[in-house]
Amino acid sequence: MPERSMCVQTRETCIECSACTRACSFLTKYDLNLKDFTHRPDLRYSCFMCDRCKAVCPVDLSGNRIAYELRAARPQDAWFTSFWKTSYKLRNNSPVQSKTLLFLGCNYPGYLPKTSARMIELCESYGIDFSIDCCKKPVHDSGCTPNMHPLDALFARKGVKRVICCCPNCFHFLRSRYPALQIMDPYEFLTEIGFTSTIHEEVHVYFPCSERFDRTIYEHIKPFAPKRCEQTFRAIECCGAGGGAYKREPELVRATHARVNSMNAANMYTYCSTCAGMFHAGGVKRVKNFLSEILGVHEVPSTHYARNVSAFKLRKHRVGDCCVQG
């Protein structure tokens, strides 16, 4: 059965309690609740698609889905995202067969290049090849229907059965698109190979938007971080990258970063490279990435995104040199 339109559902069931407005700086700025938002297609690219509103809404309405429906009805400048990401111009894939594939997405190599390189080396030691490519979620969020054929062809050509997704956006997006494949996170893989590194300091967890409701990845991280606090950043909507809204609403992003800084919590940990990169670039210097810390890389998110992704486009694949395949 086709999914019911969220705009229609919101107009019919919203009780106008304003809980969403109080939880969201975008709605507050324009003095809207989600019902009002359904009538403001001009603001469709100002929403961070983070669904903090859904987390507080008593009738389960979703700003993410409203923004998507408004964008899909009138995509704007989405052609560039589609052109750039559908056959991702900085992709780096090999023809080698690999039943298990390390999928780094677009942003891990850009924001956390040393951590990405360490994951590649570790996987190569198990005969597992890597892929640098886009999962196509950015195309979806821009308001277009993503063309999955390039990824279909990649997985088929390589005989892929399991995909290790470093990025939580890739993980959840590909899991919804490829039910026949085993979509894994890196922590599940590290547990599988007996990796025992543990973070001993107190960690304050910042959950990426993609894990706001379904914390499959976080469940696999927990054993690596026994001293953790999960509530510290609960009221923070988004790192600023969600839905590409930072282009329209840079002052809201700056205000969010200032709010995080003023919370003065030591050891902010996240597991999304984009969140780590956005917060660090916005002046939140104590942000750390779980994967980087667990692997012992301890990487500060890089501000040389373009240089890093260019270098990864040229990185050689070593797995084809050996006969063991993951």
Ligand code: SF4
């Ligand atoms: S929280 Fe939900 S019910 Fe309340 S105003 Fe917002 S959309 Fe309507």
Ligand code: SF4
């Ligand atoms: S999805 Fe995020 S930015 Fe959009 S309305 Fe909801 S809370 Fe606000």
